[in-house]
Amino acid sequence: MVYIKDDIESLDKKLGREVRVCGWVLRQRIVGKIIFWRIVDSTGETQVIFKRGEIPDDLFEKAKKVTLMSAVEIRGIVRPAKTKGGKEIVPKEVTIIPTDPILPIDPLNRTSTLSQRLNYRSIDLRDPKISSIFHIRSLIAQAFREYLLSQGFVEIHTPAISIYSAEGGADVFEVKYFDKTAYLRQSPQLYKQLAVSGLERVFEIGPAFRAEKHWTIRHLCEFTSMDIEVAWINDIQPLLELAEETIKYIFEKLRSEGKKYFDILEKEPPSMPTTPFPVMTWKEAIAIIKDRGIPMEGKDIPPAGERVLYEYVKKRYDSEFLWIVDWPFEVRPFYAMKYPNSETTQSMDLLYRGLEILTGGKREHRYEILKKQMLQKKLRPDFFGYYLEAFKYGFPPHGGWAIGLDRLTMQVLQLDNIREVVLFPRDPGRLEP
C-alpha cells in the first residue's frame, strides 16, 4: 500500500513509534495544564495529549485555540494510555486548518436534520456512523461485480444520454444535445439488450434517471442501478438463481468484511438467506393483499401491500425475501416477454424486507412481436430506430434484471430514508450540493 498517512486504525501496531496522523478535532478538553483532543479520521478515533512540561509551550497555546471540526495534522509518538482506545499521541508538530467556529450542523450531538446534514455532507461524513454507510454501500457494489465476473459476465458502460425517450411510463429528463433533444436514460435497459446479443452475459453499475415528482422516502430522481442481462435463456429460472446467488455472495461479504462497519452502526449484518427464495405469482400476491383488506387501485402492488406480503412470508417461510412472478403485461414495459397466447409476462420482482429491490424478466426478442408490443403500449416503433432494427438480425432469447443499489443498501441497514445511503441525492427539490 502506498504510504499517505498513518490511519488511526493502524496505531495499535505502532506504539512507541513516530507517526503522522491526520483528521478532524471531535472534542477538546482543557484540564488545567493538560489539553486533550479527540480526533477522528475515516478509520477511527484517537486521543492527542498536550501536557505542559512534556511539549513546548507554543504548541500548548496553539492546541488551546482549536475549534471543533478543524482539520489537523499531527506528528508525534504513539504511547499506551488509560483512555478509550488505550493509546494517545504525544505531539511534536501540529498543523491546524481552522474551521469557521460557527458550524452549520452539530457534530457532537448528531441532532441536525437529514436535510441540513445533506447540505453539509463533507462535515457529516466525518462521523464514523455516516461513513460506515458508504463503506457498506461500496462493499455491496464490489461483491456484485466480483460475483458476476466469476460467472463469466462482462462489465459494460452504456450511454446515459440518448435519443430514445420512453421505454416505460416514467417521465424522462430532457437534455439539450447540440441542435437535438436527447434524454437521460431511465435505465440501461435498451443498451444492455443490444450488448447481450454479442457479449452474451453483461452487467453494468450506473445511474438511472426518473423525472417524477415522487416525494417519498424510497424514490430519487437519480439512482444507481446494478443491471445484468443474459442471452440464451428459455425461461426466468436462471435469472432467479443468478439473483439469489448474487445476493448470497453480497451478504457473505457484508458479514465478513463488512462486520466492522455494522458494529460501528450498532446493527446486525443481514442473516444468510436460504435458497431458493419463496415464489408467488402476481395473482397469488394480489389475493393475499386483498384478503388483508388493502385497497388495490391499479394492478401494481402498493407499498402497504408489500408490507403485508413481508409479514406473510416472514411468518410462513421465515424468509425476508419474496419473488413475485408472472406480472400482467399492463404493468410491465413493452419489451417484456409474454407467455404464449397470454397477457401475462415472464417477469419477476423481488421484495426484501417488504420493499421492491429488484425487477426483471425475460425479454421479447422476436422483431415482429416486439414491434406489436410497442404499438400495444402506444409507443411509436419508428422512434426506436436502430434499437428495434437490431432484433431483425438473429437476436438471441435473453433476459435480465436490475437491483437498486440504493434500496438494497437502505434495506440491509434498515434505514428509513433512501437519502441516507446516497452521498448527494437528487430528488425533485434538491439539485445541490
Place this chain on the structure above:
RNA sequence: GCCCCCGUGGUGUAGUGGCUAGCAUGUGGGCCUGUCAAGCCCGAGAUGCGGGUUCGAUUCCCGCCGGGGGCGCCA
C-alpha cells in the same frame, strides 16, 4: 398531482396576544496536571419572508418560501 404536520440563537428545542422569550450544546473569555457526554464562573447570540386582524403579533388568519411525512405514480 392530492392531503397532513412543522418553521424560535450556529445546531437541537421550551414557551407566550403585552412582562428580561427559557434550556442544552456549540461559540468568545476565565479557573482547574488525566479528560474521555468532564466540571465550575462570566459574555455574545433567536421568533423564515410578505400581507391582514389587533391599542399591541413570535403567538391568530391568508399567501409565499423552506423542512418532514402520507397517498398517487413509479423502481
